[in-house]
Amino acid sequence: MSLSPFADLPFAGGDLDRDAALRADPDALSALFTDASTLVLEMVGDEVPVRRVADGSRLVLRPPRPSDREQLWFYLGRADGEHWIAVCADTAEGVDPELLRGPRQIGQYLTAREGGALATTLALAAWHRGHPRCPRCGAPTRATHGGWIRRCDADGSEHYPRTDPAIIVAITDAQDRLLLARGATWPEDRYSLLAGFVEPGESLAAAVAREVHEESGLVLSDITYVADQPWPFPSSLMVGFTARAVTTELHLDQAEIRAARWVTRDDLTALWxxxxxxxxxxxxxxxxxxxxxxxxRL
Ligand SMILES: [Zn+2]
Structure with a gap:
């Protein structure tokens, strides 16, 4: 392959300057809402307006409106002299519902910058919705710093958006066969790689070794980082690895993995x-x- 399979990974190529200094400047943030050059990404539920173009889809961005500040909003960053803001609308008022699409429909057709902005918007929106109250004292919190902090005015504590790391691993054996597995709740024809969440106090490589051993009974060597992908469903970071199986006998955790198999490239071509x-x-x-x-290329 001439191009790396990871070169255009959806959500992973965002290049907006997140400009943490501007987040801390309320006057500068306010000014963005009266600047017609500000680009607003309006999200309705988990959908955003897009238009079709020859080589994919593009987000439909609009100038700011006075009412935007009454909604949940975030400062996404800036590029090419333009500032990007996300606004989470309660209703589709002012947005053509025909244009609305979900991230799984459009994620791989957006530009890298747009995909990064969308992933950030989805993850931040989910965090705000899920964290309306202070974890210390239970009082309501309010968004500040362009949506990047929630502050509790009762006890002065500040709370930050969370990202949940997860690992996924392409395991091969000594014959370079690949392990494919079917999750317990998946359709009959869906097979993928083993994956799981990183636990507190665990390194990424340790999480790879543990998850794979729990789910398949395999022991791994050569656990190697490859690439990672923001996965805003709702707030994960998928960290991809390759690894070599030291053992090949499978002992599946049937609660999580219904079936697993070693495949050669010819096997997989035929199975597809x-x-x-x-x-x-x-x-x-x-x-x-x-x-x-x-x-x-698949
Ligand atoms: Zn509090």
Missing amino acids: ASGEIARPNRFSISARLVEQWYGQ
């Missing part, structure tokens, strides 16, 4: 052709790790 295994969507880092092993 027969429909026994569905071709993965290139949207996720999981598919890109499979693609890297497979050696051809």
